[in-house]
Amino acid sequence: MLKIFAVVSGSLWLLGNLVGWLTRPTPPSPMKQNPVVVSLSPRHFDNRLRREQRQLMTIQERCTRRGLVALGLVSHVEPPAAISVRRGAFWEPIQDLWRPGQAQAFYVPGRDTILVVEGAESSIRHELVHAWEDERSPRMKTTATGSLTLDERMAWRAAIEATAIILAGERSLLAKPSASLDANAWLLAYSIAPAWAYERAGSDAARLTALRPISAASVLFGQSPVLPALPTPAPNECVDRIGPLGILTLALVADPKNEASAWKLARSWRGDALRVSNNSVRWTISMSSSRDSTALERLVVRAAKSREQRAQVIVTGRTTGL
Numbered sequence: 087m088l089k090i091f092a093v094v095s096g097s098l099w100l101l102g103n104l105v106g107w108l109t110r111p112t113p114p115s116p117m118k119q120n121p122v123v124v125s126l127s128p129r130h131f132d133n134r135l136r137r138e139q140r141q142l143m144t145i146q147e148r149c150t151r152r153g154l155v156a157l158g159l160v161s162h163v164e165p166p167a168a169i170s171v172r173r174g175a176f177w178e179p180i181q182d183l184w185r186p187g188q189a190q191a192f193y194v195p196g197r198d199t200i201l202v203v204e205g206a207e208s209s210i211r212h213e214l215v216h217a218w219e220d221e222r223s224p225r226m227k228t229t230a231t232g233s234l235t236l237d238e239r240m241a242w243r244a245a246i247e248a249t250a251i252i253l254a255g256e257r258s259l260l261a262k263p264s265a266s267l268d269a270n271a272w273l274l275a276y277s278i279a280p281a282w283a284y285e286r287a288g289s290d291a292a293r294l295t296a297l298r299p300i301s302a303a304s305v306l307f308g309q310s311p312v313l314p315a316l317p318t319p320a321p322n323e324c325v326d327r328i329g330p331l332g333i334l335t336l337a338l339v340a341d342p343k344n345e346a347s348a349w350k351l352a353r354s355w356r357g358d359a360l361r362v363s364n365n366s367v368r369w370t371i372s373m374s375s376s377r378d379s380t381a382l383e384r385l386v387v388r389a390a391k392s393r394e395q396r397a398q399v400i401v402t403g404r405t406t407g408l
């Protein structure tokens with residue numbers, strides 16, 4: 087199934103590039119201000135990137151990540167500086183230029199600064215698109231404020247990365263999902279979102295920056311789910327929505343080889359609520375059918391055995407009761 091999807095999205099992307107090249111769309115308007123580019127050794131780059139990421143993390147995000155660690159969906163509260171992904175069937179040698187195990191460049195939102203690893207200056211073009219977007223559109227700032235749910239934030243970040251990939255003339259990567267939410271958010275952004283964004287906005291800069299998917303389900307499955315409101319957090323508690331990428335990750339933690347079942351369950355997601363307090367983590371998930379709820383419940387038990395899980399997971403077949 088994923089192979090078929092990869093072939094379809096791969097050919098759509100190739101076709102998109104060809105059409106884009108033939109029709110030569112109007113390039114984005116020039117920037118008012120040139121960003122500062124800071125070139126660093128790989129070690130200094132990694133340290134600086136970690137520091138910037140720490141500073142960008144809101145209180146809400148930190149609280150949510152504590153819940154994700156307890157659920158075994160990510161390994162650390164601090165986000166990783168670089169992601170290792172599983173290569174898809176259509177991974178090409180040229181994609182090694184991206185070297186996903188080592189981040190190459192980073193745009194610091196709101197500060198007009200690009201950090202780049204010495205020798206990886208070709209990555210600057212992609213970061214310049216981020217800088218350009220940050221100057222013209224509030225999308226990047228809103229993503230950083232903590233007003234979005236985690237599900238929405240991962241979807242918006244994917245739209246932001248897709249915009250940079252398309253406008254910088256890069257190709258999307260065909261990676262595979264894995265048992266880490268951080269890696270799957272990366273997969274959504276660099277592997278899946280470019281074809282999704284191109285289908286909706288072509289290489290029109292204004293239309294690309296206007297994309298604001300309400301959930302990762304929109305990017306993954308073209309769904310526009312009507313989501314139940316999140317419960318109001320109690321004092322000393324935070325509430326967030328993880329979204330279908332959380333289901334995909336949990337299913338792969340429990341059963342790493344059964345990718346088809348993981349996709350099927352992720353597609354059946356109809357909303358969730360993660361509640362994190364000082365002494366408890368509770369994740370309530372709604373699925374579209376009681377059959378999928380039962381299948382997910384079974385995987386929850388298996389996931390708890392394969393990873394140390396210090397959280398309660400409740401699966402419901404209805405779309406209410408979060």
Ligand SMILES: [Zn+2]
Nearest residue numbers: 212216247250
């Ligand atoms: Zn980027």
